[in-house]
Amino acid sequence: MSKQPKQLPGDNVLGSVSSYVDRIEKLAEEKDSLAADIRSIYAEAKTAGLDPKPLRILIARRRRDAAQMAELERIVALYEGAMRKNQ
Numbered sequence: 001m002s003k004q005p006k007q008l009p010g011d012n013v014l015g016s017v018s019s020y021v022d023r024i025e026k027l028a029e030e031k032d033s034l035a036a037d038i039r040s041i042y043a044e045a046k047t048a049g050l051d052p053k054p055l056r057i058l059i060a061r062r063r064r065d066a067a068q069m070a071e072l073e074r075i076v077a078l079y080e081g082a083m084r085k086n087q
Contacts, residue, residue: 042052061069 042055045055046052064072
C-alpha cells in the first residue's frame with residue numbers, strides 16, 4: 001500500500017501560480033503599451049501648442065469624484081490662508 005503525500009491547504013492555489021503570473025505579465029505589457037500611447041498623445045498636444053502639465057492636472061482632477069475635489073480644495077484654501085498669515 002503506497003502512501004499518498006499529504007496535501008497542504010495551499011497546494012491547489014500553488015498549482016495555478018503560473019496562471020496568475022501569466023495574467024499579471026500580460027496586463028503589465030498592456031499597461032506599458034497604454035502608457036506609451038498616453039505619452040504619444042501628450043507629445044501630440046505639445047506639438048499642437050498645448051502645455052502638457054495643465055493637461056495632466058486637468059485629467060487628475062477629472063478622475064477624482066466631487067467629494068474628493070471639495071476636500072482637496074478645502075485643504076488647499078486652508079494652506080493658502082496659513083501661507084498668507086506667515087508673510
